[in-house]
Structure formats: structure tokens, C-alpha cells
Amino acid sequence: MAIHENTEKLISLAKPRRAIFLALTVTCCIATWSLSSWARIDDAVPYPDGYRQWTHVKSTIIGPKSSAYEQIGGIQHIYANEKGMEGYRTGRFPEGSILIYDFLKTEDDAKQPGVTHETRAVVRGA
Numbered sequence: 001m002a003i004h005e006n007t008e009k010l011i012s013l014a015k016p017r018r019a020i021f022l023a024l025t026v027t028c029c030i031a032t033w034s035l036s037s038w039a040r041i042d043d044a045v046p047y048p049d050g051y052r053q054w055t056h057v058k059s060t061i062i063g064p065k066s067s068a069y070e071q072i073g074g075i076q077h078i079y080a081n082e083k084g085m086e087g088y089r090t091g092r093f094p095e096g097s098i099l100i101y102d103f104l105k106t107e108d109d110a111k112q113p114g115v116t117h118e119t120r121a122v123v124r125g126a
Contacts, residue, residue, distance in 0.1 A: 051100045054079040057088065061106075075118055077102040 087093030109115040
């Protein structure tokens with residue numbers, strides 16, 4: 001008889017916890033949905049002024065033979081502010097670290113075969 005009474009008490013305690021958990025889950029879902037409805041596909045984060053005067057970390061070229069060429073083909077430069085460079089040195093990026101991944105299109109020079117130039121920046125989501 002004692003085991004049955006303890007089981008009844010545990011079940012009676014579990015019901016309010018389930019209701020609270022369900023209510024919190026529904027609230028989080030509604031909050032997430034409402035916040036995401038404010039964002040637009042074309043919302044862009046502007047590049048910081050003067051980022052090209054920051055430390056140039058590296059550049060990469062994604063050429064036509066790459067499977068990624070259609071999405072991100074061209075030249076990419078990576079820049080870091082002072083705190084970002086501290087993160088590269090120490091392996092831990094402090095608050096305020098900013099890394100810029102600058103996407104640029106490329107264009108072959110019509111007058112000089114084999115010469116490629118950077119052109120306008122690639123606009124994502126356009």
C-alpha cells in the first residue's frame with residue numbers, strides 16, 4: 001500500500017511540471033517566430049567603415065573549376081580588427097573581435113589574356 005501512495009504523489013507532482021514545460025515551450029516557439037518574422041531576406045549587415053585598413057589576414061580565389069564557383073566564385077579577402085588579431089594570436093577571440101570576409105567578383109582582362117582583375121563586390125541574397 002505504501003508504494004501505491006508514493007506513486008500517486010509522484011504522478012500528481014509530474015502533471016503541473018508537464019504543463020509548465022509545455023507552456024514554456026509554446027512561449028519560446030511564439031517568441032522565436034515573432035522575432036524571425038521581423039527579419040527580411042534582404043536584410044544586410046553593413047561592413048564597418050575603414051575595414052580595408054585593418055590587418056589583411058589572407059585572400060583566397062575560387063575559380064571556375066571549383067564546385068563552389070557559382071555561389072562564392074571570385075576573390076575573398078579576410079580582414080581583422082585589433083581584437084580579432086589578438087584572437088588569431090591567442091586562439092581566443094575577445095569580445096569586440098570583428099572579422100570581415102570580403103567577397104569580390106573577378107573579370108578577365110580583354111586586352112591582356114591571362115590577367116584577372118577584382119571587380120564589384122558580390123551582394124549576397126540579391
